[in-house]
Amino acid sequence: MANKQLTIFAVVLSALLPSLPASAGEQITFVSQGGAYQKAQTIAILDPTANKLGITINQDSAPDAWPIMRSQVASGKPTWDVVDTPTGNCIRGGEQGLVEKLDFDKLPNAAAMPPEYRNPYSVAYEFYSSVIGYSQKKYPDPASAPQSWKDFWDVKAYPGRRALRNHPFATLEAALMADGVAPDKLYPLDVERALRKLDEIKPHITVWWTSGAQSAQLLNDGEVDMIMAWNGRISALAKEGAKVAYTYNQGILQSTSLCILKGAPNRATALKFLDQAVDPVHQANLPLQIDYGPANPKAFDTNVIPAARVKELPSAPENASRQALMSYAWWSSAEGEAAEKRWLSFMQK
Amino acid sequence: MLRLPDPSRRHRRREQALMFLLAAPALAVILALVVLPVGWLMGQSFTDGGLTLAHYRRIFGEDIYWRSFAQTFRIAGIVTVLALVLGYPVAYAASQLRRPWNVLILALVVLPFWTSVLVRAYAWLVLLQRTGVVNQALDRLGLVDEPLALIHNELGTIIATVHILLPFMIIPLTATMQNIPTDLLRAGASLGGSPLHLFLRIFLPLSVPGILAGSTLVFVLTLGFYITPELLGGGKVTMVSMLVSRNVELYNQWGAASAVGVVLLVGVLAIFAIVARAIPLDRILGQQ
Numbered sequence: 001m002a003n004k005q006l007t008i009f010a011v012v013l014s015a016l017l018p019s020l021p022a023s024a025g026e027q028i029t030f031v032s033q034g035g036a037y038q039k040a041q042t043i044a045i046l047d048p049t050a051n052k053l054g055i056t057i058n059q060d061s062a063p064d065a066w067p068i069m070r071s072q073v074a075s076g077k078p079t080w081d082v083v084d085t086p087t088g089n090c091i092r093g094g095e096q097g098l099v100e101k102l103d104f105d106k107l108p109n110a111a112a113m114p115p116e117y118r119n120p121y122s123v124a125y126e127f128y129s130s131v132i133g134y135s136q137k138k139y140p141d142p143a144s145a146p147q148s149w150k151d152f153w154d155v156k157a158y159p160g161r162r163a164l165r166n167h168p169f170a171t172l173e174a175a176l177m178a179d180g181v182a183p184d185k186l187y188p189l190d191v192e193r194a195l196r197k198l199d200e201i202k203p204h205i206t207v208w209w210t211s212g213a214q215s216a217q218l219l220n221d222g223e224v225d226m227i228m229a230w231n232g233r234i235s236a237l238a239k240e241g242a243k244v245a246y247t248y249n250q251g252i253l254q255s256t257s258l259c260i261l262k263g264a265p266n267r268a269t270a271l272k273f274l275d276q277a278v279d280p281v282h283q284a285n286l287p288l289q290i291d292y293g294p295a296n297p298k299a300f301d302t303n304v305i306p307a308a309r310v311k312e313l314p315s316a317p318e319n320a321s322r323q324a325l326m327s328y329a330w331w332s333s334a335e336g337e338a339a340e341k342r343w344l345s346f347m348q349k
Numbered sequence: 350m351l352r353l354p355d356p357s358r359r360h361r362r363r364e365q366a367l368m369f370l371l372a373a374p375a376l377a378v379i380l381a382l383v384v385l386p387v388g389w390l391m392g393q394s395f396t397d398g399g400l401t402l403a404h405y406r407r408i409f410g411e412d413i414y415w416r417s418f419a420q421t422f423r424i425a426g427i428v429t430v431l432a433l434v435l436g437y438p439v440a441y442a443a444s445q446l447r448r449p450w451n452v453l454i455l456a457l458v459v460l461p462f463w464t465s466v467l468v469r470a471y472a473w474l475v476l477l478q479r480t481g482v483v484n485q486a487l488d489r490l491g492l493v494d495e496p497l498a499l500i501h502n503e504l505g506t507i508i509a510t511v512h513i514l515l516p517f518m519i520i521p522l523t524a525t526m527q528n529i530p531t532d533l534l535r536a537g538a539s540l541g542g543s544p545l546h547l548f549l550r551i552f553l554p555l556s557v558p559g560i561l562a563g564s565t566l567v568f569v570l571t572l573g574f575y576i577t578p579e580l581l582g583g584g585k586v587t588m589v590s591m592l593v594s595r596n597v598e599l600y601n602q603w604g605a606a607s608a609v610g611v612v613l614l615v616g617v618l619a620i621f622a623i624v625a626r627a628i629p630l631d632r633i634l635g636q637q
Contacts, residue, residue, distance in 0.1 A: 208584025
């Protein structure tokens with residue numbers, strides 16, 4: 001009964017709103033994380049793609065898409081098509097049958113990206129980095145500021161209060177680099193060694209932060225002098241005039257990726273969208289709107305991004321070469337999941 | 350203390366039926382919003398697709414769970430004692446003073462209720478951090494050389510939790526104290542009792558129901574705190590509620606998280622059962 005009424009209501013409504021493009025042409029539902037980030041994408045990537053392909057992109061947002069991806073696929077009738085989510089979710093989703101395998105023959109833009117920026121289930125969409133940030137009040141001279149994780153761990157040479165993220169992602173990588181492992185030789189992570197190294201610094205960590213906003217506040221309020229934080233958080237503080245800086249040296253380059261839900265209603269269109277989303281020009285538009293780096297390195301050849309801006313981006317070739325690229329494949333492996341489960345017992349010790 | 354004439358059995362039964370009818374709407378709400386969800390939660394905790402005890406085996410097999418439970422109960426105990434020590438004098442004043450002072454005190458106690466827990470946690474952040482008001486004042490007064498670590502640890506969590514839960518201590522205490530007959534104190538005084546003696550022998554014992562009610566509320570509410578330790582604990586405090594969210598993230602199963610909730614619930618009920626045995630709670634509370 002109620003369903004029938006609802007249907008009638010919907011029919012009447014769609015008759016009253018003939019301008020709704022939903023009934024015309026192809027469409028997809030795209031999901032990202034909301035906020036300023038999703039707005040920036042809408043301008044840089046989504047609207048240009050919709051125009052170019054003549055499709056309608058319906059948007060939804062979820063700060064944590066993973067549980068919803070699971071429940072949508074489990075219901076048998078997913079409503080989402082393309083999801084922008086941390087790369088690990090795409091890989092894990094692929095392995096658990098929640099995400100479609102991609103046909104890279106139909107994705108020329110994606111197929112041209114470096115192999116380490118893609119996997120059978122997803123392709124990288126944007127980059128951010130876990131970097132060393134510091135207070136310029138405490139370290140006015142960049143030469144005297146911590147420039148590597150070894151420096152961060154050296155409490156004698158670099159006195160000051162420190163904060164790390166209360167999460168194993170990037171933190172274990174940082175510990176290994178502090179212990180002398182080269183940024184390109186991190187994986188598979190030696191978890192024992194990383195935790196031993198973290199034991200060393202633990203008494204000197206004032207705060208283990210949990211949210212990005214908190215990390216920014218800690219540095220801004222002088223609660224800590226150096227911190228592992230996401231580059232966008234520190235650059236935002238600097239833009240507001242705070243005396244803070246960061247280095248891309250030994251940053252841990254992380255990405256979100258695009259993947260298509262298993263059984264998504266508009267798979268063919270979703271695939272077309274996905275390829276356009278990593279188009280070099282569309283990708284180059286993104287850093288003009290927000291402090292995230294394009295995932296497609298060809299974006300740097302488009303001349304869309306001003307040279308000064310390129311220097312600030314985590315995925316710019318010059319910056320990327322100084323950083324470690326996070327291996328989501330390792331973190332979603334059994335070993336990686338076991339490491340994640342050990343984190344709390346490390347924190348409680 | 351009014352004693353009604355003993356009614357006939359039939360009359361009493363009719364009265365009970367009426368009482369039950371009056372309580373029925375409230376009971377229905379509790380059934381729908383408490384009993385059913387808790388039952389569902391318990392059911393979930395034994396499943397992960399099929400029937401399993403895996404979630405419980407994990408809780409009793411891994412150290413992190415018992416460490417979190419121990420920390421949570423310890424913090425709840427400390428918060429309860431501090432809230433009692435701080436709340437008792439306030440409740441005493443509120444119960445003994447005349448209008449408008451008693452109204453003013455209670456208004457000030459209740460006022461923070463209208464501010465969200467999140468906002469209050471941030472307010473404490475501003476007050477207690479290194480460059481915060483408290484540390485700056487201490488520094489200007491020359492009382493400290495180095496700012497005190499008042500936040501991003503267990504201390505900060507306890508301070509903010511006590512502040513948030515203080516009204517739950519003060520209100521039941523005040524209600525109990527207002528009902529303590531002043532005649533008793535006057536009678537005691539006329540017999541030559543000193544004020545301290547009167548307080549210790551008459552007022553304090555008669556306020557015990559309020560102490561128990563307030564302490565129970567504060568203790569149980571602390572056990573479920575999430576935002577405050579998350580924001581002010583600096584990663585050094587892992588309360589049970591934080592384990593619940595961690596388990597959802599790590600295991601992607603409601604069952605793994607539900608089991609933590611069920612163990613907490615059973616633990617609390619067990620404590621009450623033991624306390625009720627040691628102290629005749631229903632008799633004391635019933636006196637009111």
